[in-house]
Amino acid sequence: MSEALGLYNYWIVIFLMMTGLYLVISTGNLVRKVVGLNIFQASVLLLYVTMGRVDGATAPIFVEGRETYTDPLPSVLMLTAIVVGVATTAVALALTVRINEAYGTIEEDEINEQEHAQELAG
Amino acid sequence: MSEHLAVLPVLLPLLAAPICFLLRNRIAAMGTAIAVCWVTFVAGVVLLRTVVTTGAPAIYELGGWSADVGIVYHVDTLAAFVVVLVSSLGAVVLTFAPQSIAKEIPKEKHHFFAALYLLSMAGLLGIAVTGDLFNVFVFLEISSLSTYALISLGQDRRALTATFRYLILGTVGATFILIGTGLMYQMTGTLNMAEMAAHIRETEGVRTVLVAIAFLTAGIGLKMALFPLHAWLPNAYCYAPSSVTAFVAATSTKVSVYVLIRWIYTIFGTQGPGSMSGVVVDLVLPAMAISGMFIASTVAIFQTNVKRLLAFSSVAQIGYMALGVSLVSESGLTAGIAHLFNHALTKGGLFLAMGCIAYRIGSVQLADMRGLGRRMPVTMFLWVLGGLGLIGVPCTAGFVSKWYLVRAALEQDALYLAVIILLSSLLAVIYVWRVIETAYFQEPPEGKDEVTEAPLSLLIPTAVLIGASIYFGLFTEWSADVAGLAARELLGVVR
Amino acid sequence: MSSLPPGFLLFLGSFLVPLFRGKWRAAYMLALPVMSFLHLMGLPAGFTHELELFDYTLTVARVDSLSMVWGVIFHLAVFLNVIYGLHVKDNVQLVCGPLYGAAAIGAVFAGDLISFFLFWELTSLSSVFLIWASRTQRAFRTGMRYLIFQVGSGVALLAGVIFHVNDTGSIAFDHLGVGTLGTNLIFFAFAIKCAFPLLHMWLKDSYPEATTTGAVWLSAFTTKLAVYALARAFAGTEALIYIGAVMTAFPIFFAVIENDLRRVLSYSLNNQLGFMVVGIGIGTAMSINGTAAHAFCHILYKALLFMSMGAVLHRTGTVKASELGGLYKSMPWTAAFCVIGAMSISAFPLFSGFVSKSLILSAAAENHHIVVWFVLVFASAGVMEHSGIKIPYFAFFGHDSGIRCKEAPPHMLLAMGITAALCILLGVFPETLYAILPYKVEYSAYTSSHVVGQLQLLFFSMLAFAFLMRSGIYPKELRSTNLDFDVVYRRWIPGLFRALAPIGRFLWSTLIDGGKSIVVLVMGAGRTLCSPRGFFGRTAQTRNTVLEVAVILAVLLILYYA
C-alpha cells in the first residue's frame, strides 16, 4: 500500500492524463478541447520530471559534497516538449479562431451539422 | 563535405525555411524552396549511394557528442532510402506547386507556404536520419505542426476542421509517443536507439517496457493512420491544397511507417530472447492491417469525392505496409519497405493528377469528372496508369511490392494470408475503375466551359512521378533491391 | 497420273463443275466419272498408294477384289446419276453429287482407318446438301437430323479408330472383328450408316425429303459403303446374321402402310440391306460374294426405282400414293422402267435381283441357318408386296387420279433406260457380275429349284396383294408421318426436354436469384457501413475518435500486459 502511495507522482500523472483525455472526449467546445490537450501534455511533463528524480539527489549542479544528482536529461527534454506544446496550442487556437470565422461557432456538433449540409449540397 | 552528408538533408531545408519566410517575395521564396529541395534530393541520393556502396551506416555525431550523451544521426540503408523517398517526392511536388497554388492559395501566403513546406520536409527527413528516440518526437512535431498549417491553407472551410481534427489526434499520438519514449528511457537510461536495444535485453522491468510498447504502437499507429486510427486522414487529404495533399500523402505516413520499422526491428527486436515485439507483430499489426485493407478499400469504393477516395485507398495501402512489416521475414520487410517507396510514387502521382484536374475544373468530385478522358487525355491517362499501380498490375511499382508481400506470406506457409492480400487488392480494381468509367464513358456535364489539358508545368511533375512508378515496376535496382538490402540489415543478416 | 488414287479425279473435278455452263457442263460432268473409271481400270492389280503423315503411313488407295466391286458400281452410279440429273441447275447439287460419289469411292479404296474415316465423314458432309437442296422446312429439319446421325456415325468411327489405334498401334483397315471397345465402336459406326434396326430412322426420314435427283444419289452410296465396310472389317460376325434377318423383315410392315412412295422405297432399301448384312454375317466366300453382288444389283434397281419416282415427282410434284394413280397413260416409259425396277427388287428370274439374292439365300441354307432362311424368304415376299407391286400399282396403275402430265424428260428416260437395261442384262447374264466378285464363283442361279421356288413365292404374294386389295383389307395409306423408332428422338426426347426444362429453369433461376440476393445483401451491408454516411465512411467527430484511440490503447495495454 505504502509502495503504491509512494508512487503518488505517477498517480497524479495518470489522473492528469485521464482528465485531459476526458476533456477532449467529453466536450464539443474546441477551446476546451485544446485545454484538455494541454492538461494531457502537462501530465507527460510531470512523468518525465518524476522519472528523472533520484532519491536524495540534488539538482544537477556541481556542488561540493554532493555525490548524487538527479538526471538532468528528462528536465531538458521537457523544455523542448513545453515548446512543442505551446506551439501546438498556438496553432490550435489560431485554427479555432479561423473556424469561428468560417462557421460562426466553435461547438463541434454545430460545425458537423453545417458540414453535413454542405456535403449534401455537393 | 562528405562527412557532413548525413546531416545535410535535414539542415538544408531547416535553414532554408526561415529564409523563405523572410524573403516575402512569392517568386523568390518558391524558387529558393524548389532549389533547396532539389539540392536536398541530390544530397539524399549521394547519401544513399554512399551507404549502399560502403556497406556501413553513415554516422554523424551532432556537436561531436558521442552516442551515450549526445544526439547521433545514424543513417543506415533504410534511413537513406527514406531520405531519398522524402526528398525526391518533396522536390517533385514542390516543382508542381507554384502553378497549382496560384489558384488555391492567396498570393500573399506563398512564401509562407514555401517555408512551411521546407519545415515539414526537414522534420520528416530528421525523423529518418536521427538515431535518438526523443529526437524522433521533436522532428515528428516539427513536421506535424507545419503540416497542420499547410493543410489549413485549403480553400474549403472544411480544411480548418480537418486540420483541427488532425491536430488533436496528431498531438494525442505524439504525446503517446512521448510517454513511450519516457518509459523506455526510464528502463534503459538512454535515448539512443541502438544503445536502447542493447540495454533492453538486460532490463528487469519487462512490464514497463510492454506499457511503453503499447503507447508507442498506439501513437505511431495514429500518425501512420493505421486502421482504425485513421480518422484524421480522409478529410485532411481531401481538403488540403492539391500539392500539400500530394506531399503529405506521399511522405508523412510513410515516414511514420519507417519509425514503426525502426522501433520494432532496431529496438525491440524480433528474434531471440528479449525480443519484445511478439504481440505487436503476431496479432495487433496484422489484425489492424487486414481489417484496414478490406474496410478502407470498401469505403473508397463508395466515395463521391475522388481525393477522399484516394485518401481511403491510402489507409488501405498502409495496411499492406504494416502487414509486410509484421511478417518478420526478409521478403516481408522488403515488401513493406518497397511499398513505402512505390506507393509514395504512385499516390503522389495520383494526387498530382488530381491537382491538375482541380486546376482545370476546380473540383475533385467524381460527378464533375464525367467525360474528362476526352478533355484532359494526358492527365487522365496518367491517372489510369497510377490507378493500375494501386491495383498492382504488372509493370507498375505496386506489383513489385505486392509480389514480395505475397511471397513473404507463402514463405511462412500462410496461404490464407496470400489469398487475403490478393483479394483485397481486387477491391482496388473497383474503386479505380469507377473513376475510369466516369472519366471515359460518361458525357461531360452540360453548361461547363470547354475544359482543356492541364499546363505543362503541372503535367511534367505528374508524369515524372507516374513514370517513375512504372520505371520502378520494371527496374528494381534502386527500389526493391535497396529495400531488400535494408531488410537484411535490419534482420541482422550480414550481406 | 497412274499413281493417283481412284476417285481422285472425280473428287477434284467435281469442284470445277460451277465453272461450266450448258452443254459444256453436261459433257464435263459425264466425262468425269468416265475418266475416273478408266483411270481405275488402268490401275495395276494390287495397286496401293501410300502417304506419310504424322508418323503414320496412310494407305490412301488399295485396290483389291472386294473394293473393286464397289469401285465399279459406284462409278456406274455416278455416271447414271449425272445423266439423270442433267436438268439440274443448282450448283450445290451439281457439286455435291459427284463429290459424294467420289468420297464414297475414296472410302471404298481406303486402305487404312484414318483415310477411311476422312472419306466416311466426307460422304456425310457432301450428301446433306442434297437434302437441304429441297429448300423446304421439312428438308431442313430432316437434313439436320440426317447430318447428326451421319456425323454421329463418323465420330463413333473416329472414337473407335482412336481406341483401336491406342490398343494395337495399327491403323490397317482389314478384318477387325468385334470384341474390343475400339472395334465395337467402329462396328457401331458402320451400323448407323448401314441403318441397322433402331438405328435406321435417318434413312427413311431423310431420303424422301431429298431433291428428285438427290434421293437417287443418296440411295446409291451411303448404305452400300457401310455394307462394304462391314464386309471388310466384320465378315463372319455371327450377330450380323440375326441383325440382318430382322432388318429384312421389319421395314416391310412400315412400308406397307406408308403413303409417301419414296419413303416406301427407303423402307425397302433398308430391307434389302438386311440381305447383304446377313451375307456378311455368314461370312463364307459364297455369302460375301452374295453381298457384293446384291449391293451391285441393288444400287442399280434401287436407283431405277428412285429415278422413276423422281420423275413422277418432277412432273407431278408429289409422290403420295393417295394422290397418284393411272400415270401409265402419261408416263408410259417411266412406268415401264419402274416395273423393271420393281421386278428386279422382287427378284424375278431374269432380273438382277434374282441372281444376287439367291446367292445369299443359298449361303444361308448351306450354313444351316434355317430360321434365318425362312425370314429371308418371308422378307422376299414382303419386298414383292411393297416395292414390287405397291410402287408401280399406286403410282402408275390403280385408280386413276386424273393427273395428266408430260413424260419424263429425255435425259431421265435415258438414265432409267440404261439402268433398266443393266438390271436385265445382269439378270440374264449373271456371269458378267460373278466375274468381278471378290471370290471365285461356282454358282448358278438358274437352277430349276431356284427359279420355281422364287416364282411360286412371287405369285403367291401377288395373289395376296390382289386379294387384300379386292377385299379392302389392305391398309389404307395414311397421310400422316409414320413414326417408328424415331419417335424416341422426335417425340420423347424433346418431350422429356420440354418436361425437364421448367425444372431446369427453376433450379437455374433459384441459383441466380440466390446468388443475386447474396450479392445485394453484401452490397447493401457494404453500402450501409462504408458509404460516406456509413459507420466507416463518414467524417468522424474528434471526440469519438479520441475515445476510440483511448479504447485501443486500453486494448493494447491489456494485450501486452496479459
Added chain:
Amino acid sequence: MTSEMAMILALVLPLVAAGLSFVIRSAPNVRDACSLAVGVALLGVVISLVPTVMDGGRPEIVLFEIFEGLPIAFRLEPLGMLFLLVVATLWVITTCYAIGYMRGHHEVNQSRFFGCFGLAIFASAGAALAGNMLTLFFFYELLTLSTYPLVTHHQNEKAKRGGRIYLGILISTSIAMLLLAVIWTYVIAGTLDFREGGILAGKAEGPMVIVLLALYAFGTGKAALMPFHRWLPAAMVAPTPVSALLHAVAVVKVGVFTVLKVVIYIFGIGFLTDTKASVWLMWAAATTILLGSLVAMTKDNLKERLAYSTVSQLGYIVLGAALASQWGIIGSGMHIAMHAVGKITLFFAAGAIYVAAHKTQVSQLRGIGRSMPFTMTAYSLGAISVIGLPPFGGAWSKWYLALGAAEAGQAILVGVLMVSSLLNIWYLMPITMNAFFVPPDEGPAYPPIKEAPLFCVVPLCLTALGSLALFFCAEPIYRLLLPLVPGAGGGG
C-alpha cells in the same frame, strides 16, 4: 539476322505499328498502309525463325532482372513458335479486314483502335516468346489492359457493361489466383523458368499440386474455363475485328497457351501423370466443352453464339493439357492453330454480314447466302473446320486430342469430344442451311449480290481456305510440336 535479333524484332514491330497508329492520326491511308507493312514484316520475321526452332534451336534473350533471379526473359520454343506464327499470320489478314470493316462502318477513333491493336499483338508476341512464368504473366496482364479500350471501343453503356465484366473477370482471376500460383511456384521451386520436364517435380506433393494446378487453370481466366467464361461473351460488344483476332485468337489463345505452358514446363507432363493431379481438370474441361456448346445453342446473337462456341473449343485445349499425355499435348497445340483459323473465319463472316446487311441475329440470316455467297461459303468452311470434320484442319487436332484421351485411358472423355462435335453441328450448321436454302424474309428470293467491302471479303476467304489448307499441311505443325513430348512419335 540472328535468331535473337529476329525475336527482338518480333517484339518491337507490333510496338512500332502501335506507335505509328497513334502518331499518324491525320492520314488514315498512310497509317493503315504502315500497319499492313509492319504486319507483313512481322510475318516475315516470324517465318524466318521457324527453321531455327525446327532444327532444335531455342534462342534466348535475357533482358533485365525484376526480382532476384527472375529476369524478363524470352526463349523461343515450339509451342511459342506455333502461337507466334498463328498470331503473326492472322494479324496481317485481320489488319486488312479491320481496314475494310472500320471504314465500311465509319467507326470513330480508328487511330486508337489500331494503336491498341498493335499493343495487343505486342502483348501476344511477348507471351508467345516468354522465357519464364513472370514474363508470361506480365504480357498476359498487358494483353488484358491493351484490349480493354478495344472492347469498350464504342464507349456507350453497353460497351461499359461488357468492359466491366471483361476486365473484372480477367483481372480478378489473374490477380487473385494466377499471381498467387506464380508466386507460390517461385517460393516452392525457387525459379520460374520454363524448363523441359517441369520445375515442380520433387518439390511439390500431395494436394498442394492439385491446388496449384487449380489456381493456374482457373487463374488463367483467358482460358475461359467455366465458371470464369463470362467475359468472353461480354467482350463481344467490341468491333468485330477485335472479336475475331483477339477474342477468337490472341486473347483466348494466350489463355490456353499459358495453361499448356504451365502443364508442360512448370509441372511437367510426367509429374502430372504420376501424381494424377490433373484428372479433375479433365472433367472441368469436359464440362466446359459440353456446357459451352449447350449454351451456344440458345444464343440468337451470332457473335455471342460464336463466343460460347469458343468457350467450348477452349475446353478442348485445356482438356488436352489436362490429359498430360503425349498426344493430348500435341492435339492441344494443334488445336490452337486449327481453331484460330476456323473461328476467325466465322467472326470475319459475322462482321462482314454486319457491315453489308447490318444483321446480328442468327434468326435474321435466312437467305443471306444468296446475297453474300462468298461470305457464307467461307462461313460454312470455317464452321466445318470448327466442328472438326475432314477435310479441314480441325479434324487433325480432334484426332490427336481424342487419341490423347484414349492414351490416358479416359474413354468417357473421348465420348465427350465426340458428342461435342455433334453439338457443334447443331448450332453452327443451321446458319449455313438457312443462309443458302431458305429465301430471305423480305425482298426478292434471289437478291443481287451485295457483299461487304473487298477488304473484308478477301481476308475471310483467305482464312477459310487456310483452314482447308491446314488439313493437308498439318504435318509441319506436327513436326514442330513433336519435341514437346519427348518419347512420342513413331506411328502412335
